[in-house]
Amino acid sequence: MRRISARAVRAAAGSAVVVSLLAAATGCGGGTSADGGSNGSPKTLTYWASNQGPNIEADKKTLEPELRKFEKQTGIKVKLEVVPWSDLLNRIMTAATSGQGPDVLNIGNTWSASLQATGALMPWDEASFGKIGGRDRFVESALGSTGARGQDPAAVPLYSMSYALYYNKKMFADAGVAKPPATWDELVATGKKLSKDGKWALGAEGSNLSNNIHQVFVLGKQHGADFFDAQGRPDFTSDGAVKAVKQYVDFMAKDKIIAPGNAEYAQNQSLSDFAKGRTAMVLWQAAASTFTSQGMADEDWGVAPVPVASGAPGQGTAVNSMVAGINMAVFKNTRNADGAMKFVKFMTSDEEQRILCSTYGSIPPVKAAQSDPAFDRPELKVLRETLGASAQALPQVPDESQFETVVGTAVKNLFATAAGGGAVTEESVKAELAKAQQQMPQS
Incomplete structure (x- = not known):
């Protein structure tokens, strides 16, 4: 079992969102669990996606063709679970406490510093960023909500948004x-x-x-x-x-x-x-x-x-x-780190950013993807200008x-x-x- 800081445990125990923490711990599955996860197989990954569309089934319809594309390219099968926002933080904190979580997961970007403090997520140093094309591929405002200042980010931006x-x-x-x-x-x-x-x-x-x-x-x-x-x-x-x-x-x-x-x-x-x-x-x-x-x-x-x-x-x-968005993180104790890195690279590739962000109506945090005409719609123009000129990140x-x-x-x-x-x-x-x-x- 992974150890996390006493401060993080106190935060989880006191949270109304995670009052079911102990009851849920035995039921949490994923890539590093003993109950059907990947168990270190280089051909399997587990992925917790956040609910971005109108409902969970719509998210599955959007994501599953892309995951099949990834499997065809790499031979790695991704086991998808779309987690409702009402459950997501609870599930992540349970996984961080028990050490039994997915290989890769989506997090609300506002949680980055909190989850970073648990020590459960893989830090993204320059070498890690290099494996997905480099840090400079990403919009700086999106990188600003990936963890506490002065530390390596706990995640990479996946979808950027504003109100x-x-x-x-x-x-x-x-x-x-x-x-x-x-x-x-x-x-x-x-x-x-x-x-x-x-x-x-x-x-x-x-x-x-x-x-x-x-x-x-x-x-x-x-x-x-x-x-x-x-x-x-x-x-x-x-x-x-x-x-x-x-x-x-x-x-x-x-x-x-x-x-x-x-x-x-x-x-x-x-x-x-x-x-x-x-x-x-x-x-x-x-x-x-x-x-x-x-x-x-x-x-x-x-x-x-x-x-x-x-x-x-x-x-x-x-x-x-606020600076809104979804980040993508890798659990530090994944047994398929190489596959997880390949999956993050795939999801943040220029092509997938265009496909997924245009479907969800979000702004690509990957600079090259923003040039697609799909992101010139009036709605996205307002969101993009707000994000660049009048949004601020929640406290990191x-x-x-x-x-x-x-x-x-x-x-x-x-x-x-x-x-x-x-x-x-x-x-x-x-x-x-x-x-x-x-x-x-x-x-």
């Missing part, structure tokens, strides 16, 4: 709204015009902890909050953090532009409502493939930058997205995944209060954030 505001053109026209909102005041005013006749202005996913964090992190930057101090210690109850969380929850509690039922929504449910014309706007990363899969025509929706407090998006207080600190869990849960609890008609005040927000901070590992 945008998607809006329903017909619903806007029917409400007499000429253009998408550029500021939050405009979004609320527009939202009140759109929230009528059983339809709502803005979609949210109150039970999606990662999405909660993404939204309040951006609002936090706009209010001057960082959530961690210069020494990497949690700072969740600053005035800016409280204002950010309250502003987000107030879209439901005070402004009444988010349906109360959204408090219980999980991954992709807000996108489904948007595609079916039940909500007029949604703040999301790459979403085109989901809309298409649910029967929404490309001409029915538009895309614009996420609003800011005033002015135009840019650095500083006009940050309007060891306790980042715990931050997502406890603060994401605090936001979830506040949405539940708002949905039930309860008051959401600065005091109640600060109390929830204080409770969250108490659950962080104590150094």
Whole structure:
């Protein structure tokens, strides 16, 4: 069994996402396990992919032809499992603790520093990068979310994304709204015009902890909050953090532009409502493939930058997205390191980047792949410009995944209060954030 740091174990044990850690440990399989993994075979790899498409079956349909292509090229068979986002961090931490994980896996790029601290992932030094064509093939902003500064990255970028505001053109026209909102005041005013006749202005996913964090992190930057101090210690109850969380929850509690039922929504449910014309706007990363899969025509929706407090998006207080994306990592104790390296090289090749990123509507973190005309669509232009000019990475600190869990849960609890008609005040927000901070590992 692999050993990981006591700090990482404390973080896992305290996390609401991984409360089932001990119960799950015996059921975790993969490339280094004794229950049907590759057992070191040079002809087999296990791969945990993240759910990038509208559902798991859609991901399998996208990935399996590419994995067969890899098998034909190399003779190595890849055993695929697509893991839902609601389970992914739990599964990874269980694998890191038990030493029984896949050979290769996808991780949310915001978890890179946390998973790096466990010591379970293979570090990507210059020699490792050399085996996949070199570090300079990748966009620098994407490399910025691959682990703590001053250390070799824990993963390599696979899909890059940023947030945008998607809006329903017909619903806007029917409400007499000429253009998408550029500021939050405009979004609320527009939202009140759109929230009528059983339809709502803005979609949210109150039970999606990662999405909660993404939204309040951006609002936090706009209010001057960082959530961690210069020494990497949690700072969740600053005035800016409280204002950010309250502003987000107030879209439901005070402004009444988010349906109360959204408090219980999980991954992709807000996108489904948007595609079916039940909500007029949604703040999301790459979403085109989901809309298409649910029967929404490309001409029915538009895309614009996420609003800011005033002015135009840019650095500083006009940050309007986190640096979003998916990284690809290799478990350090894989028994098929050579095959794993070949697979990472394949998935980050120019050709596969064009195929996969165009399917998922994401931005290739591999520079050469971005020249494909598929990435000149209006949606991707907004996402690419946001990523380059007005996005910031979530804190690259060891306790980042715990931050997502406890603060994401605090936001979830506040949405539940708002949905039930309860008051959401600065005091109640600060109390929830204080409770969250108490659950962080104590150094």
